[in-house]
Amino acid sequence: MKLNVVTHNPGKVKEYQAEFADFGVEMVHVNREYDEVQTAYLEEVVDKGMKELYRDGLRDFMIDDSGLFVNALKGFPGVYSAYGQKTIGNQGILKLMEGVEDRTAVFKCCIGCMIGEERIIVTGTCPGYILFEERGDGGFGYDPIFTPDGERSFAEIPVEEKNAISHRGNATKLLIDELKSRGLI
Ligand code: ITT
Numbered sequence: 001m002k003l004n005v006v007t008h009n010p011g012k013v014k015e016y017q018a019e020f021a022d023f024g025v026e027m028v029h030v031n032r033e034y035d036e037v038q039t040a041y042l043e044e045v046v047d048k049g050m051k052e053l054y055r056d057g058l059r060d061f062m063i064d065d066s067g068l069f070v071n072a073l074k075g076f077p078g079v080y081s082a083y084g085q086k087t088i089g090n091q092g093i094l095k096l097m098e099g100v101e102d103r104t105a106v107f108k109c110c111i112g113c114m115i116g117e118e119r120i121i122v123t124g125t126c127p128g129y130i131l132f133e134e135r136g137d138g139g140f141g142y143d144p145i146f147t148p149d150g151e152r153s154f155a156e157i158p159v160e161e162k163n164a165i166s167h168r169g170n171a172t173k174l175l176i177d178e179l180k181s182r183g184l185i
Helices: 010-023 042-055 078-087 089-096 159-165 167-181
Strands: 002-006 026-030 061-070 104-115 118-130
Touching: 002 010, 010 026, 010 159, 010 167, 042 061, 042 104, 042 118, 061 078, 061 167, 078 089, 104 167, 118 167, 159 167
Parallel strands: 002 026, 002 061
Antiparallel strands: 061 104, 104 118
């Protein structure tokens, strides 16, 4: 089976390819725009995006909307994570966190998958901490400033290790369970 992964982010595709390799699903990167509504919920962005892509004729696809929610920043950048990354970037987040003791944060990933007429939406999370400086050159986005265990950043570990514990990995496990229970893989 082929599944179109609609995203501008090749890092996401790489993670999905590693996750789906064992299930004989070929992940095809589709670098295509869809409207990402500005709302407080990742699920709403995904729901609207799926409807738009389906209406425009795309079939057998998945999208994800993700974000890094920093507790001391009242959840910022959260649903504004793409904007936060483009504007203040990792250095900007580190600056906002200067002198802040509570380093806790959670990554969230909401995946929407449409196969034929079957529609699945799942959300995965990964708790962790904001580091004091950027570390590692793997991964993408906020990976260099996020650590799940207080030691290595997501940018310092191989993709398989990130997938085993990450928000996207956890959401993917839920998706795979759902695809199996519906007999789609
Ligand atoms: P698409 O919307 O085109 O899929 P995007 O990179 O804009 O790509 P999101 O809106 O889902 O993806 O992500 C919001 C931001 O959070 C964006 O800057 C990402 O780089 C970042 N991000 C998402 N998942 C991440 C992860 O696993 N590790 C680090 N940063 C991540």
